[in-house]
Amino acid sequence: MIGFIGGGNMAEALIKGMVQSGMKDIIVSEPREDRRSYLEKTYGAKTTSDNKEVVRQSSIVILAIKPQNMDDVTSEIAQYISGEKLVVSIAAGITLPYLTARLKTSKIVRVMPNTPALVQEGMSVLSMCECIHDKEMGLVRGIFMSVGKVLVLPEKYMDAVTALSGSGPAFVALFAEAMIAAGIKMGLTEENASELAIQTVIGTAKLLETGMPPHKLREMVTSPGGTTAAGLKVFEEKGFKEIISGVIEAAAKRSKELGRGE
Numbered sequence: 001m002i003g004f005i006g007g008g009n010m011a012e013a014l015i016k017g018m019v020q021s022g023m024k025d026i027i028v029s030e031p032r033e034d035r036r037s038y039l040e041k042t043y044g045a046k047t048t049s050d051n052k053e054v055v056r057q058s059s060i061v062i063l064a065i066k067p068q069n070m071d072d073v074t075s076e077i078a079q080y081i082s083g084e085k086l087v088v089s090i091a092a093g094i095t096l097p098y099l100t101a102r103l104k105t106s107k108i109v110r111v112m113p114n115t116p117a118l119v120q121e122g123m124s125v126l127s128m129c130e131c132i133h134d135k136e137m138g139l140v141r142g143i144f145m146s147v148g149k150v151l152v153l154p155e156k157y158m159d160a161v162t163a164l165s166g167s168g169p170a171f172v173a174l175f176a177e178a179m180i181a182a183g184i185k186m187g188l189t190e191e192n193a194s195e196l197a198i199q200t201v202i203g204t205a206k207l208l209e210t211g212m213p214p215h216k217l218r219e220m221v222t223s224p225g226g227t228t229a230a231g232l233k234v235f236e237e238k239g240f241k242e243i244i245s246g247v248i249e250a251a252a253k254r255s256k257e258l259g260r261g262e
């Protein structure tokens, strides 16, 4: 049995992917009654309002609660985490040493998923203790592969990962928002500007997915003295790459601070 503590957005994305991949033995604890009945009806998951019950019934326990609820929940479940259970945390900024100290086990996997998991296009990065053997790692990998791609990295990279792929969807969405606003300013309707900008983001992403490096794609669209070159010149003058670098650094710094409980 795979158990979730917290049945919110990210838990739902994972449950949906797991059910579609044939993983059906799922139990979720969730305080809200309406949410429990929704998860039962939509995905056939077992539900409860008791976090301890999830721990008792599950071999893998996924902590899908907000970071600010982690102190309370770990206190509540610690005594029920026996040696053979595997704990997976998806909470941003919550470190392996913190979880090991709170739950008195090293069999913990820290994961940073991202929002496109909601449409099975997620990017999840896993960090874990070397004490976790291949079979267990395969199980956790399988859960997150059901909602997208998976990479395993040492925990020291988690702040950079959080900034790049965790917060990244918001940065890409802001880019789309700005393109839409610019299109409207040029006289397009909101509907037309949205369709043009969003399909351009999707199409570009798919082209990059073929393995074409981003700079090649950029060069392919840019002819000397043309329209794209004129636009890119503004990016360069306004320091676009420096802005993006500053954005990622600020997000990583904040992730580090949250990890220290600030």
Ligand SMILES: NC(=O)c1ccc[n+]([C@@H]2O[C@H](COP(=O)([O-])OP(=O)(O)OC[C@H]3O[C@@H](n4cnc5c(N)ncnc54)[C@H](OP(=O)(O)O)[C@@H]3O)[C@@H](O)[C@H]2O)c1
Residues within 6 Å of the ligand: 005, 006, 007, 008, 009, 010, 011, 029, 030, 031, 032, 035, 051, 064, 065, 066, 067, 069, 072, 073, 090, 091, 092, 112, 113, 114, 115, 166
């Ligand atoms: N969403 C993302 O894109 C994303 C990306 C990467 C990582 N994460 C991480 O995923 C975790 C969950 O995020 P989310 O977006 O799914 O949040 P969410 O939708 O708020 O889900 C959290 C769920 O936990 C429930 N909950 C609160 N206190 C609880 C308790 N004591 N015991 C059991 N359940 C409890 C909440 O119920 P109530 O609504 O009744 O409070 C809510 O349904 C966070 O730690 C976040 O850092 C999310």
